[in-house]
Amino acid sequence: MIRLDFYKNKRVGVLGLGKTGKSAVDALKFSGAEVSVYDDKLDNDIESVKKLDALVVSPGIHLQWPHKHPIVDIAQRCAIPVLSDLDLFLQHVNRKNICITGTNGKSTTTALIGHIFEAVGETSVGGNIGCPILSLPENSEYYVFELSSYQLEASNILGLDTAILLNITPDHLTRHGGMTGYITAKQKIFMNFSEKSHAIIGVDDSHCEKIYEFLKGIGCPDVISISGNIVPQGGIGWENDKLIDDRFGQREVICEKIESFSGNHNYQNIAAAYAACVANGVSKEAFLSRLHTFKGLTHRQELIAEINRVKYVNDSKATNADSVEQALKRFDNVIWILGGRPKEDGIESLIKYFKKIRFAYLIGEAAEAWSKLLTANGVANEISGTLDKAVLASSKKAEELGADIVLLSPACASFDQFKDFEERGDKFRQFVMNLKS
Numbered sequence: 001m002i003r004l005d006f007y008k009n010k011r012v013g014v015l016g017l018g019k020t021g022k023s024a025v026d027a028l029k030f031s032g033a034e035v036s037v038y039d040d041k042l043d044n045d046i047e048s049v050k051k052l053d054a055l056v057v058s059p060g061i062h063l064q065w066p067h068k069h070p071i072v073d074i075a076q077r078c079a080i081p082v083l084s085d086l087d088l089f090l091q092h093v094n095r096k097n098i099c100i101t102g103t104n105g106k107s108t109t110t111a112l113i114g115h116i117f118e119a120v121g122e123t124s125v126g127g128n129i130g131c132p133i134l135s136l137p138e139n140s141e142y143y144v145f146e147l148s149s150y151q152l153e154a155s156n157i158l159g160l161d162t163a164i165l166l167n168i169t170p171d172h173l174t175r176h177g178g179m180t181g182y183i184t185a186k187q188k189i190f191m192n193f194s195e196k197s198h199a200i201i202g203v204d205d206s207h208c209e210k211i212y213e214f215l216k217g218i219g220c221p222d223v224i225s226i227s228g229n230i231v232p233q234g235g236i237g238w239e240n241d242k243l244i245d246d247r248f249g250q251r252e253v254i255c256e257k258i259e260s261f262s263g264n265h266n267y268q269n270i271a272a273a274y275a276a277c278v279a280n281g282v283s284k285e286a287f288l289s290r291l292h293t294f295k296g297l298t299h300r301q302e303l304i305a306e307i308n309r310v311k312y313v314n315d316s317k318a319t320n321a322d323s324v325e326q327a328l329k330r331f332d333n334v335i336w337i338l339g340g341r342p343k344e345d346g347i348e349s350l351i352k353y354f355k356k357i358r359f360a361y362l363i364g365e366a367a368e369a370w371s372k373l374l375t376a377n378g379v380a381n382e383i384s385g386t387l388d389k390a391v392l393a394s395s396k397k398a399e400e401l402g403a404d405i406v407l408l409s410p411a412c413a414s415f416d417q418f419k420d421f422e423e424r425g426d427k428f429r430q431f432v433m434n435l436k437s
Contacts, residue, residue, distance in 0.1 A: 001027055002134045004092050008032035011051060015039075015071055016058030023132035024056045024085050038071050049074045054081045056088065059128075059150035065177035084154035085133045086147070091157065095140060098276050099127075101147045101189050102166025102202065104323050109166060109269040110146040111297050113276050116290040117142045120282050127151065142280075149176065149185040159192035162279055164200040164272050168207040169322045170345040187211050190220075198279035199223045202268050203232055224275045228268030236275050238267045243274065255288055265326040299425035301327055304432045310398040312432045315409035316425030321349045324411045328353035333404040335394045337387070340364040340412030340424070347373065347411050354379050358403045361390035365416045386417065387424065391431040406432075 004027055014024050015038045028035045036048055049055070055075040062069050063082075075082050090097075098117070100110045107129045114125035121141035126133050128146040136143065147155075149172055168186055176182040190199055190211075201212040203225045215223045224247065225235030231244045231251065238244070241257035254274060270291065277287045296302070299316040306312070313331070318324045320343050328334070328350060338347070339362040347370060354374070360381035362371050367383045374381045384390035387408075394406045408428045418424040 001030055002089055002093060002136065002138045004028060004031040004033070004088055004134075006091060007054070007088075010034065010053040011036070013038055013049060013052045013055045013071075013075075014058075015055060015069065016061045018058050018060055020085055020132045021056075021058040023135040024058075024088065027088070027134040028056075046071075046074060049080075050078050052080050054083055056083050056085065057154050059084075059148060059154065061154070062175070063153055065175060065181060081156075082154070083156065084151055086127070086145070086151060086155045087157040089133050089143075090159065093138060093143070095143060096161050096280065097143045097145065098162040098164070098280070099145045099147050099160050099189060100164040100166065100272070101149070101152060101186055102164075103169045103171045103186075103320070104326075105166050105265055105269050105272075106146050107317065108266070108297055108300060109164065109272050110144055112269060112273045112291070112294050114144040115294050116273060116277060116282065116287055117144060117280075119286045119290050147189060149182060152188045153185040155188065155191075157192065158188065158190075159194055160189065160197060162198040162200065162276055163189040163193075164276060165189055165208055165211065166202045166268060166272060167205050167322075169205060169320070171320050171343065173344045183207055190215060193220060195221050197222070198276075200226060200272055200275045200279070202226050202228070202272065203235070204229055204264075204268060222279065224279065226268060226271040226275050228264040228266070228271060236271045238264075238271065243267070243270060245274070245278070247278075254284065255291065258292065264329075299421060301330065302425070304429050305436050307395070307432075307436050308399060309404075310395070310406060311404060312406045312428075312435075313408065314425045314428050314432075315407060316414070316421045316428060318409040318411060319343065319413050319421060321345050321347050321411050324350060324409045325353065327407060327409045328356055331405045331407060332356050333358060333402075335398045335401075335403045335406045336360045337384075337390045337394060337406070337408045337428075338362060338410050338412070339366045339370060340410045340414050340418075341416040342366040342369070342412050350411070351377055358401045359394075359397050361394055361397075363387055363390050363410075363417070364412060366412050387427055388431050391428065391435065395435050 012033045013036045100106045117123040123142040124136040124140040125144045128148040203209045225232040227237035231237040231239045243254040245252045302314040304312045361384045414424040
């Protein structure tokens with residue numbers, strides 16, 4: 001647990017009690033702070049808010065859109081600092097930090113970087129993945145954090161050692177008031193940069209490319225461009241399935257394609273990890289050694305089982321169309337399970353891959369509307385409603401049609417039927433193993 005000595009004997013409010021909020025309460029109490037907890041109810045003690053020395057907000061709390069939380073509004077009107085758990089960490093821990101954000105790939109990149117840095121020093125990984133920031137041990141040499149747009153929106157200190165922005169595509173637009181608000185939250189990862197900071201930016205989309213050009217234009221000392229599609233001039237990227245470092249104009253080949261870690265999205269993840277390593281003095285040898293022992297993450301194109309020559313793949317983390325695209329690029333002859341609570345971008349961008357779909361089963365709130373879209377574009381489909389029914393029907397249909405893959409890649413949030421994407425993926429695994437047994 002992180003000790004927060006600055007807040008000893010101070011009055012601190014914590015707004016929102018997810019796992020992040022609970023860890024903040026525990027760390028503050030551990031550090032001797034007087035802690036008040038607030039929630040979304042309107043009968044909170046408003047007068048007590050005005051007496052706080054600081055207010056810590058959980059990522060789920062609305063700071064701007066579609067409305068500002070009333071307790072946040074009161075704190076701001078009273079000039080009370082509104083902080084995130086990351087802000088508290090940065091105030092108190094003077095150790096190397098590597099922070100990663102992006103619409104897609106940030107969990108895999110975070111886990112990969114954490115795995116690599118374990119070879120060179122005591123490393124803790126957390127944030128939006130795994131353990132909350134303030135629950136991590138306070139004596140690690142390196143801290144590797146995945147940061148969501150929600151966490152960045154609430155953070156006001158920053159000044160990170162190494163900040164990585166992988167990509168930006170439409171997501172969480174209602175929460176951020178549109179694409180402009182979403183981009184603004186993501187690019188906060190570069191706020192308050194120092195001369196010793198490292199910025200690593202994917203340039204495979206126009207939004208990140210503009211941010212890269214801006215940081216270069218204002219003279220940030222160390223800005224590294226990365227790509228999963230090309231080798232950026234003066235950057236790090238891929239060409240002919242080879243990772244190439246062109247930072248010094250010599251185009252050094254770092255490694256070649258890894259079969260278990262293929263695809264342009266994973267190429268970008270590897271490029272980001274290598275850039276973080278070279279920025280922090282990790283040797284090429286240590287990078288390559290750890291890269292080849294990385295096992296990947298669950299719920300991300302994860303092979304669950306092969307039953308009667310049909311492979312069952314859990315891609316529950318694919319909560320938007322851009323994530324699903326990576327799976328559909330990789331697989332052919334697919335029975336597709338999709339649906340849940342739809343996001344703003346829909347699945348129209350995936351129409352070019354529909355020829356790979358032999359049959360689709362739809363679940364959750366998106367089922368009816370997406371069934372019509374699939375039908376209109378020549379994809380045979382059926383509304384299953386729930387995941388257990390979809391898995392059972394998919395197994396029969398796969399054998400009937402001679403399909404190779406049953407793919408859970410929902411293109412949706414999970415909250416209509418599940419606690420989160422992990423629970424959805426775990427249930428998929430359970431239903432598949434029931435088939436196997």
